[in-house]
Amino acid sequence: MEKNPLPRLDTKVEELRNHLLPFCRLSIGDTWTDPQGKHHIACGDSSDKNFIKQLFNKNQAVLAVHDPPYNLVMFEKQSVDEFIDWSYKWIENSYDVLSENSALYIWLGADQNDNFQPLPQFMLMMGETEFKSRSFITMRNQRGYGTQKNWMAIRQELLYYTKGNPDYSVQYTDIPKILKGYYKEIDGKMTDNSERGKSPTIRSGNVWVDIQQVFYRMQENVNGCYGQKPLKAIERIIEASSNENDLITDFFSHSGTTVMAAELTNRKCITIDIDPIFAEISIRRIEYFRKTGKTGWQASNPFAKELSKLNKNQLEEIGIIV
């Protein structure tokens, strides 16, 4: 099993899903409470007001990092209006659980073959809320999709909003400052920009070109997950917009990247996924890290132990090519 990665678990792999579901601890409405008292991982619908209210109780987060399905063909596509109506609900829920001074980040896609939906509609919808727009970040992926007749699609959009007036800590990349020439006289001496800066590396602005997209050779890789974000990106957001021991949240957990990044940066996290399999993977990611120090399964997968009990024929029957 070690060398047999799982296929995408959200697609038409019903036999495999049916095999894995009995090993998942949570059903809709359930929550896993971390024995170390740091995180909560819940299975449920983020757009459901009552569910969110109960889950958070009176707790408030200083930061939300959400990565919803993008309404592109590879996910379950709805009409744009339906997507926006649905998004409005989980945005309202986010507002309710965020503290007076807090930050909200949303990863979103734009379908270049369909008038870039749902990004513009989503941005307009956000204009109707109490959140204040702060930045429009683009992260560059290394691999993309496209044809010889169009620019390869390698961008990941990330919207940054605030509620109230939260702190923001400047983040630096690992990229050395190589451009000089912004001269300025200080105390009678002519200095260039590299002498005046606070860091020898460049600041992370709103275009991120220094983050490796997750792929199968990386330790943090979680097989079966199609939409995994790099830990480095989430850690950058967390460091910019929260402090140690703060509570953060993610309404679309999937491979559990945000809860994993919270663990690494000493924050607490409440995260949710509507799919019991992804909720279970998120729980296992934290458990596996605490046991082994590893942030993902690289060439193996979160259900390797259960699947190792099956023979070649049984594996093939549930859609795993051995």
Ligand SMILES: C[S@@+](CC[C@H](N)C(=O)[O-])C[C@H]1O[C@@H](n2cnc3c(N)ncnc32)[C@H](O)[C@@H]1O
């Ligand atoms: C794009 S993925 C998130 C990827 C995540 N950032 C990561 O790094 O692994 C979106 C996730 O949202 C979940 N989801 C979809 N609708 C949901 C809803 N209404 N409530 C909670 N989770 C939902 C899906 O099951 C999927 O796992």
